[in-house]
Amino acid sequence: MAFKDLREYISELEQEGELLRIKEEVDWNLEVSAIIRRSYDLQAPAPLFENIKGYPKGFKILGAPVSSSASKGRFYARLAISLGLPPDTDVATIIEELAKAKHVKPSKPKLVKTGPCKENIQIGREVNLFKLPVPYIHPGDGGRYIGTWHTVVTRDPDTGWTNWGMYRLMVHDETSMGGPIALSQHIGMHYYEKYEARNQPMPFAVVTGTEPLIPLVSCFAVPPGTDEADIVGAMRGEPVEVVKCETVDLEVPVTSEIVIEGMVLPHQRKEEGPFGEYTGYITSARKQTPIFNVTAITHRNDPILPVICTGAPVEDHLVWSIALAADILNNLRSHGLPVKKVFIPPHSALHIVVISTEISSPNIAQLIADVVWANKSGACIPKVIVIEDDIDATNMDEVLWVFCTRNHPDRGIHKIPNPSAFHHWTFLSPKEKKSLTTTNVLFDCTWPKDWPKEFVPRKATLASLWPEDIQEKVLARWESYGYSLK
Ligand SMILES: Cc1cc2nc3c(=O)[nH]c(=O)nc-3n(C[C@H](O)[C@H](O)[C@H](O)COP(=O)(O)O)c2cc1C
Ligand SMILES: [Mn+2]
Incomplete structure (x- = not known):
């Protein structure tokens, strides 16, 4: 089953006992992230923060969108649900399903005229990233991080290849953000090898709060030249509906909660980081990284910002580990x-x-x-x-x-x-x-x-050791001995 948007995913999590609505007022400044961290420690349901200090009623943060579940045999439930699989799917099956996704026939997105992500449009001087409830995540972080479970859209100016990748983003000020762009990543191929090499600005769109397959596929090892949007379309069984951006020549999923558009200028850098890393330590230093200058923000009414609190395992590790394992499995079999x-x-x-x-x-x-x-x-x-x-x-x-x-x-x-x-x-x-x-x-x-x-x-x-007939007998009589079946 394909989810239409993040809200349908949230409903499904709620039905499965994987979501908790938090109506108490919470502070975006370290309190939200501390609650997410404790939810990891306890494998508690994903917190949906409905009342964020200093922000309009209705603005929400979804924490721990794909973290582990405490329910027996359902450690990977949120990931399984995201992939349209039963919540109790075992991890080996999840990895096999992902490995298969590499061989599916791509399905191009469908362009639509308008939709929910255009309910609120701020352009030029109206742009202010701090109008969104961006959390300050780890004590010592270089700033408030808006991109922890999101997708960065960029396009190869020569071939039209449109990449969806997940690369962290910190807010610098009202109209700019920053994060490392590694040359080995697809966004790096676009930025350094194409736009910056020609001294041109690179258009980008950051989408956050989408149907769950989109951020998942954004951190998968999809080969260069392949549009992640086509893989998402193939995996969900129908094309992703996209809409044109307001200020850049890119398309974004029409049901996105929040879309941030703009340009990464060539040869401009600003200090970003440090940030609590997936290793479980504060390993990234403050560094000069490219600047994402924002030209427009569009969002749904009552937008929802998903947040992962990276650091000691386990949340981003869950998703990244299955993505890497599926790719390694394919490589070994090939x-x-x-x-x-x-x-x-x-x-x-x-x-x-x-x-x-x-x-x-x-x-x-x-x-x-x-x-x-x-x-x-x-x-x-x-x-x-x-x-x-x-x-x-x-x-x-x-x-x-x-x-x-x-x-x-x-x-x-x-x-x-x-x-x-x-x-x-x-x-x-x-x-x-x-x-x-x-x-x-x-x-x-x-x-x-x-x-x-x-x-x-x-x-x-x-x-391995007992004779088969005795094993069969014991299994068949398990309940009559007085044990429950599980
Ligand atoms: C929560 C999360 C955060 C990530 N942050 C970054 C990041 O800041 N920089 C980066 O290069 N990769 C990061 N990754 C890994 C990339 O998403 C992954 O390598 C993906 O394949 C990149 O897309 P691409 O293959 O289209 O370049 C992150 C992954 C996850 C799950
Ligand atoms: Mn890619």
Whole structure:
């Protein structure tokens, strides 16, 4: 089922017990973010703040839009719902569904004349970003962050390729925002290689408060040259309806809660950051980054601003981990490797990837690690664990067990030089931080192929050791023993 807008998603969350309306007045200055953080700690429902100090009644913030659920077996419920899947879908199925999305037939957006995002239009001197309830998130942040669960729209001036990507944005003043633009990201390809290289301003539109698939796909590894809008259209089964911007030549989803339009001027920078990062630490420094000059803001009546409180796991980690895992799964399979599951435990802050596989060759673990690190999605993960497919890669209790019992402290650990470390990694030494070189590590938890069969220890689990007829009998009689089925 496709959601028409963020409001339909909110209704669905509410029906599933995944949303709490907060009617008490709350302060955008650290209180909203502290509540979101505590909701992570307790895996509590997503807070919908309906009464924000200093802002008109009706203006809202949706916190924790895709964070984890405390309900049993529904850790990924909000993400599953966002993807139109049942709330109790297991993570391996979610990752497989995403991996499939890469192969769907793209569906172009449909241009409509007008719609909800045009209910309020502020242009030129009417523009004031502080009229929106932008939160101050982490103590020590460089400013108030408006973009934490949003989409930045830019277009390649030569090919027309329109990119939707998620890149954080801080408010500088009433009419400008800023955030890092990495050259390796698609927005960086547009900005540095096209517009700035020609000394031209780059038109942008930031959309926030959209149907949930849009921010999700905005942080997926969609190949360069592919419009994320077409992938969203294909995944939801009908095209995204878009409308023309007021002041720039771009289109935006018509049901967006808030649209911010403008230009990133060439060669202009302003200090942005620091900001609490996904590593769980305040790792980003104050830096000179490009400036997003705002020429118009349009929004729905009673707009809703979604906010993720990045930092220690787990929220952005949930979504980013499934996005990266799906891409790594596709990459490994396209190399013909017999991989069963790929899982990035969100609590690892995206520092480790677990891969289960059939053991088709003695050096399978190394073949897998080579492919992981050769691709963009895997290059930001410094640690790889390869396990055999008798173990569920998504079950961390099982993974810890085989890591401890099958990984040889010498033979099973492979250290591989990494000449392009990610600057956020907190384990880097001061010297490594400068050179951005470090060491990746592969933990090979497979039994050596040359061990005699009878030497490999047999697992003592119910499913592997007990005779099948006894297993069947016990399962069939489970309730009559007095246990409940779950
Ligand atoms: C909550 C969240 C915040 C993110 N912030 C940034 C960011 O500030 N800069 C960045 O380069 N990538 C950031 N990312 C990752 C990008 O969204 C991701 O790499 C995506 O693929 C970028 O789109 P692109 O592939 O079209 O460039 C963030 C992801 C999430 C989930
Ligand atoms: Mn892209």
